Amino acid sequence: MTTRRSSIRRTLRLPLSLGRRLPALTADVSRGGFQAELPQVFLPGSKVHGYFLVGEAEVAFQGTVTWAQAGDPRLSIFSRVGVRFDALPRELDSLLRAQERRPRKLKKA
16 A cells, blocks of 8 residues: 655655654654654654754654564664654754755656
8 A cells, every 4th residue: 555645755864862862863854754763663653752953953853653664683774663743843844945945866767
């Protein structure tokens, strides 16, 4: 089953912290949420909160895990989770607007 995205998803690598305890890194971010790579995995439906590090600023967020894929620490493969924002952080909105104005890279044929 394929889901349709309601917003543009851009590759955007931002460091983040979940609950000020668990470091992670985003794989992509959109107005609806983000995908993160981290050592642990969360169950879908889990409520999460934390902050993104954007430059020198901490941008707080709250959301819900919508999907999760467990990694394998023996192979140094991180877990991946998809998180839907409860509300788009205002500070992140301006960063996403700047990203949306950038032209997309064309794939070589």
